Amino acid sequence: MGFIERNINPDGKMTDDCVIRALAAVMGYSWEKVYADLSVEGMNNHDLWNKNYVWMNYLRKKGFSRAVIPNTCPDCYTIADFAKDHPIGKYIVGTGTHVVAVIDGDYIDTWDSGREVPIFFLWRD
Secondary structure (H helix, E strand, O other): OEEEEEEOOOOOOOOOOHHHHHHHHHHHOOHHHHHHHHHHHHHHHHHOOHHHHHHHHHHOOEEEEEEEOOOOOOOOOHHHHHHOOOOOOOOEEEOOOEEEEHHHHHHHEEEOOOOOOOEEEEEEE
C-alpha cells in the first residue's frame, strides 16, 4: 500500500487535470469521458468544470457522499495517512487545491502527493 504513480492523461501531459484523473480512476471511466461529463456539468452551472462545487455536483448526481476530515491535527494528517486508514474502498480526497484518488489503501497521482493535507473526501456506497 502507498503511492502509485500514474498519469492517465491520454497524451501524458502534466497539466491541471487532477480532478479528471482522480474521478476517472475512482469511477473506472476514461479521461475523455470524465472531461466531457464535467464540461457539460460546468456548462449547466455556467462555470468551469474544475470548480469544486461543479465537480462535486456531478459526483452527488452519481451517488457520492462528502465528508469533512476533522481538524484535530491540521498539519500532521496527510493523504498518505488517509490511504493507510482506508485500506478498502475508493475515495476522492481533496486538499482544497489538489484532488487525489485513493483506492484500497493506495493513493494514485502523477507525483507523490502523500504529504499534502486533506480537508475532505468523497465516496460512493
